[in-house]
Amino acid sequence: MLAASAAMPIHAFDFGASKKLKVALVGTGIRGITFWGKRLVDEYSDILEFVGLSDINSSRLEYGKGYIGVSCPTFTDFEKMVSSTKPDLVIVTTKDSTHHKFIIKGLEMGCDVLTEKPLTTDETKCQAILDAEKKSNKNLIVGFNYRWSPYATKVKELLANNAIGKLVSIDFHWYLNTYHGASYFRRWHGQMESGGSLWVHKATHHFDLLNWWIDSEPEEVFAYGDLEFYGKNGPFRGDKCRTCEHQSKCDFYWDINKDEFSKKLYVDHEHEDGYIRDNCLFREEIDIYDKMSAQVKYADNTILNYSLTTYSPYEGWRAAINGTKGRIEAWQDIPYFKNETTDEAEKHTKEMAQTSKDEIYYEPVILHKLWKTHETVQVPMEKSGHGGGDKRLHDKIFKSPETEDEFGRTAGVRDGAMSILIGVGARRSIEGGKPIKIADLTDLKPKVKRG
Structure with missing residues (x-):
């Protein structure tokens, strides 16, 4: 018994050592499905399991599920995911301006939270996170690698x-x-x-x-x-690289369709939420x-x-x-x-x-x-x-959080x-x-x- 328990981590999140860590991920963009998704499955499946994935884009969500290599349910409703799967840990990898929503809701729903950097984008949202963390008896970690x-x-x-x-x-x-x-x-x-x-x-x-x-x-x-x-300083501009009439003379031209991973992660799903990954660098709204x-x-x-x-x-x-x-x-x-x-x-x-x-x-x-x-x-x-650094960060969070770091x-x-x-x-x-x-x-x- 002693040997068996010693092989399992004593989680800093208070999960206990008798079961796998239940993880739910919100945001299935590149950072979510690679660093906080597939890498965790590849390296730590013996001590953690994904119980849910969430994203506003259901098409990209299904692709992300396959890429990460999990069989857990998927949700376009974050709160429904948390309430039905009851994760120990919520990992937030959404658009920066929405981090605070999922951090705060995750803490309020009784989960520990790990967020990709940055914590949030302005002082008002930052104060709201600070207040929520104080009210909660849960932990919040920022993934600085x-x-x-x-x-x-x-x-x-x-x-x-x-x-x-x-x-x-x-x-x-x-x-x-x-x-x-x-x-x-x-x-x-x-x-x-x-x-x-x-x-x-x-x-x-x-x-x-x-x-x-x-x-x-x-x-x-x-x-x-x-x-x-x-932005507006560019010599010319177009709708996006794929359809731009200036491709032959733009030093920044990028054919996203030749990047198989980017095409599968973004282009194949842009019909659902309108997110264009190969936008013009010189568009006026920058x-x-x-x-x-x-x-x-x-x-x-x-x-x-x-x-x-x-x-x-x-x-x-x-x-x-x-x-x-x-x-x-x-x-x-x-x-x-x-x-x-x-x-x-x-x-x-x-x-x-x-x-x-x-x-x-x-x-x-x-x-x-x-x-x-x-x-x-x-x-x-x-x-x-x-x-x-990436490997050491993950090892500390998931394998040896109880070990003192000098x-x-x-x-x-x-x-x-x-x-x-x-x-x-x-x-x-x-x-x-x-x-x-x-x-x-x-x-x-x-x-x-x-x-």
Whole structure:
């Protein structure tokens, strides 16, 4: 008996160890059916089972069911799914602007909830989630996978060990390429009402990583941003790529019908809800920013200088972390540093596919202490999702939630809120032309975590 129970996880969600975890998923888009769907079935079927899938598009819902490889019932009514299947855990992977509806309803109906990032898209919805979580006796987790990358963890370890003394400032710059970056402007993400802009949808990843590294919470943000490349700035525009008369002269032309997975997931079901996956990048209704820069002051007086570029020739990031005793320089996927040419069109596809093997390779972090020569720290990485971060996140949630993590990588509702509130504050700053106090957005008051 002891051996049998030890083989099962003691779930942090209070499910007990005597039965499989009952999971229900709402939102059968790409993130839902791959990362939170098929991968869980492939890797954790011995400890969890899907009891229901829900989506407003019944046609895509049936395709998603087959792709994930489950036999559970499907629902276009979320509440009916929860009430009839009684899941232990609801996973939310719907459009960002609707996350709050399913998070709140899931908590109210007695379920633990795991939501894909971002937590939500504005301060009002964020406050509603905070209130619901307080009233509930259930748990809410935000699926931040960047924290779990061995590379990001090594930076955290160096900072926690006081390798560069007291943290002073961070310069952090993220570059989206003309394949991945452009994809946001083809989709619903290109409209503020749906995704809250890339300040929230994309940058929430980065702000959560930075909040975790700094080990303090944001206090004030001032930002600039504009739309100067996509949307109305394009030289021409059409209805969608498939029918566009400018295909031969548009560098961004994408034939979705040649992408078998995208065709089966989106094109074959667009008749039902009208969601077009190969929308024109230059359509007039795009109203988000494509260039963004912000300065953030933290409660411990650390200063963050942040930028996001959405049409870079390559995709990657750079960070310079300054302390009173030295400096850390870190980066990922900068092709010049490796003296190699990367196929940018394939890179993101492989990253999202979750099919790479756990082949080990090494990436450098530079540690340069004052008055000394620099040291190169080689970090072992894996070719699977996000350098091995995806696998580690899932293992922690579903296999070993009871195991203490010395780096504190599990993200809860406060982490999710603080990451989006920087982005929301940045939007408000651009709109009003003034700094925004994070404490003015919700009832959360920023605090210093650092001991």
